[in-house]
Amino acid sequence: MSPIVLASGSAIRAKILKAAGVRFEVVRPDVDEDALKKTAAAEGVSIEQTAARLADAKALAVSSAGRIVLGSDQILALGAQSFDKPKTMREARERLLILQGRDHRLINAVSIAKDGEVVFRHLDTPRLFMRAMSAAQIDAYLDAAGEEILASVGAYQIEALGGRLFERIEGDYFSVLGLSLFPALGYLAREGILAF
Numbered sequence: 001m002s003p004i005v006l007a008s009g010s011a012i013r014a015k016i017l018k019a020a021g022v023r024f025e026v027v028r029p030d031v032d033e034d035a036l037k038k039t040a041a042a043e044g045v046s047i048e049q050t051a052a053r054l055a056d057a058k059a060l061a062v063s064s065a066g067r068i069v070l071g072s073d074q075i076l077a078l079g080a081q082s083f084d085k086p087k088t089m090r091e092a093r094e095r096l097l098i099l100q101g102r103d104h105r106l107i108n109a110v111s112i113a114k115d116g117e118v119v120f121r122h123l124d125t126p127r128l129f130m131r132a133m134s135a136a137q138i139d140a141y142l143d144a145a146g147e148e149i150l151a152s153v154g155a156y157q158i159e160a161l162g163g164r165l166f167e168r169i170e171g172d173y174f175s176v177l178g179l180s181l182f183p184a185l186g187y188l189a190r191e192g193i194l195a196f
């Protein structure tokens with residue numbers, strides 16, 4: 001049994017950790033994200049702190065004795081407005097029409113829990129600049145990319161065809177994908193969980 005647990009059902013987060021040579025087990029956390037977001041909104045909590053609360057909740061939901069549990073969350077912010085993952089291709093199209101020609105932020109929170117306590121937190125906020133596109137170009141992208149993009153808050157996967165939608169990004173590439181890898185690896189190495 002691996003001492004590291006990824007508290008996420010995200011395929012890209014698992015792929016990132018695996019590519020970095022980290023041995024881990026995946027356990028999907030039982031967290032009502034919508035309820036947590038509603039509570040945070042009612043309390044006037046910032047988008048950044050909402051993402052941090054969600055990452056904490058995921059890590060703590062599967063925390064078990066002696067194991068390191070990594071939870072992560074990502075929220076798309078366009079100004080003061082935040083977005084969840086689109087549920088349909090129509091909603092994805094609407095999202096891209098809003099984002100095209102503008103810049104937005106991806107709030108990426110990572111929490112690491114051990115023995116029922118959060119022992120590490122990190123927040124990254126990469127900024128992405130989407131190029132201006134016509135509705136026809138967006139439709140062509142959606143047809144080519146398919147429903148896999150519904151797994152992304154922005155309705156794009158920058159590591160695939162979604163990379164063609166952008167002029168540039170400012171910030172950490174792995175945070176854009178959904179997991180602030182370097183800070184998490186740094187913590188695991190400092191704690192002796194990873195050999196290097």
